[in-house]
Amino acid sequence: MIKSLSKTKSTSKTSSTTSETLTPANYYDRWTDRAYMSPTVFKRFLACEAEALSELQGKWEPNHDMKTLVVGNWIHSYFESKEAHEKFKDEHPDVISKRGPTKGHLKSDFKMADKMIAALNQDEDFKKLYQGDKEVIVTGKIDGYPWKGKVDCLNLKQGYFVDLKTTADIYKGYWNEESREREPFVYAYNYQLQMAVYQELIKQQFGVTCKPYIVAVSKQDPPDKQAIDLPEYRLTNAMKQVLESQQHIQDVIKGEADPIQCGHCAYCRSTKKLDSVVGADDLLID
Numbered sequence: 093m094i095k096s097l098s099k100t101k102s103t104s105k106t107s108s109t110t111s112e113t114l115t116p117a118n119y120y121d122r123w124t125d126r127a128y129m130s131p132t133v134f135k136r137f138l139a140c141e142a143e144a145l146s147e148l149q150g151k152w153e154p155n156h157d158m159k160t161l162v163v164g165n166w167i168h169s170y171f172e173s174k175e176a177h178e179k180f181k182d183e184h185p186d187v188i189s190k191r192g193p194t195k196g197h198l199k200s201d202f203k204m205a206d207k208m209i210a211a212l213n214q215d216e217d218f219k220k221l222y223q224g225d226k227e228v229i230v231t232g233k234i235d236g237y238p239w240k241g242k243v244d245c246l247n248l249k250q251g252y253f254v255d256l257k258t259t260a261d262i263y264k265g266y267w268n269e270e271s272r273e274r275e276p277f278v279y280a281y282n283y284q285l286q287m288a289v290y291q292e293l294i295k296q297q298f299g300v301t302c303k304p305y306i307v308a309v310s311k312q313d314p315p316d317k318q319a320i321d322l323p324e325y326r327l328t329n330a331m332k333q334v335l336e337s338q339q340h341i342q343d344v345i346k347g348e349a350d351p352i353q354c355g356h357c358a359y360c361r362s363t364k365k366l367d368s369v370v371g372a373d374d375l376l377i378d
Contacts, residue, residue, distance in 0.1 A: 114229050119242060122150060128231065128240035129341075131286035134334065137341045138282070141351035143359035145344055152359055162187070163205045164258050167309070168244065170209050171256065172226040204311060208258065211315040218307065221319060222254055223247055232296035234289070235335055237342060241290045252303040253290065257283065262308045262318050278306060284322055288330040 114124060125133050125148060136144035146152035162184060169180040181187070187202045189195055198206065212218045224247030231240050245254040257278075265274035278284065287304035294302050304327070310316040343349035353360045 114231065114240060116227065116229070119229060119240070122148075124240065128238045129234075129338070130240050131289050134289075134338075134341065135282055135285065137344070138333075138337065140354035140357045140360065141341070141344050142353040142363075143357050145351045146359060148345065154358060159201055163201050166202060166205045167209055167258060168227075168256060171212070171222060171244075176227075204313065204315075207313065208309045208311065208315045211317050212307070212309055215317065218317070218319075221305070221307070224249075224253070230290065230293040230297050232293040234292060235338060237338060239289060239293060241286075241293050243290055243294065246294065246302070248294075248298055248300050248302070251300060252305060253294065254305045254307055255283070255287065255290070257306050257308045258311060259308055260311050262310050262316050277308075278320060278322070279326070282330070284326040285330040285333060287322055288327040289334065291327065292331065 114128075118124060133144065133148065136147065143152065143154065147154060166177075166180060166184075166187070169177045187199055189197055189199050197203075212222075222245050224245045226245055228243045228246045229240065230243060231238065233239065243253050244256050247253065259277045262277070264277060266277060266280035267273075268275050268280070283306060287306070291302060291304055294300065304322055306320040306322070308318050308320060340349060344351045353363075355364075
């Protein structure tokens with residue numbers, strides 16, 4: 093059973109689940125990841141409980157691809173507002189080349205990001221769809237545990253929300269070892285779980301059931317773009333995954349269950365000991 097926290101119609105970007113308020117300034121602070129579960133942290137636990145727990149405890153700093161994160165946020169900030177984009181530029185002077193023939197110009201990754209922005213910005217259908225409140229913080233409880241989310245574009249009046257995603261190729265297939273079939277990037281990155289959680293939190297906070305859409309833009313030249321609808325059964329299955337896995341993950345976080353190691357991520361490689369022997373026939377993992 094999914095338990096609601098509140099059903100206010102207010103579009104205030106605040107939360108009352110803890111003594112401190114979630115704001116755009118502190119949303120990504122580590123304490124908020126300990127106070128609230130989020131789709132991002134939840135998916136980390138699904139990938140490797142040991143790594144996710146160590147990161148949550150501040151004992152492990154994964155080597156995230158910061159350039160990819162900054163490029164993604166560059167695009168998000170542009171569509172949030174002119175002020176947000178200018179602020180992001182000021183906070184990231186390293187996007188400008190400081191040497192060689194390109195000195196004073198955007199680095200290549202951000203030139204590509206600007207092409208991606210232009211591909212969307214010149215599309216009238218996108219501009220009609222991407223209407224509503226931007227970067228809205230939502231909170232609620234799922235089966236008794238507090239969750240948080242940050243919605244790229246929320247249109248309560250028309251009952252939908254939009255999440256921007258960048259990807260190498262919108263139509264590229266990814267191999268799913270469990271199902272033994274290729275799947276699109278949306279499912280490969282479990283974005284349906286993020287959309288299902290956001291849908292639930294929006295419903296709890298504002299009392300409106302909103303339809304989720306993903307707008308994907310590719311890193312190809314010229315960029316491709318596509319609005320994507322998620323089948324209802326995918327959202328239902330994603331919420332089932334949350335409900336089925338959440339208690340164990342919370343037990344791991346509270347120290348009441350041992351975290352399971354995936355055995356292959358950076359954290360597991362860094363802590364690995366030669367305490368076993370594996371047959372050569374068992375070396376392939378996918």
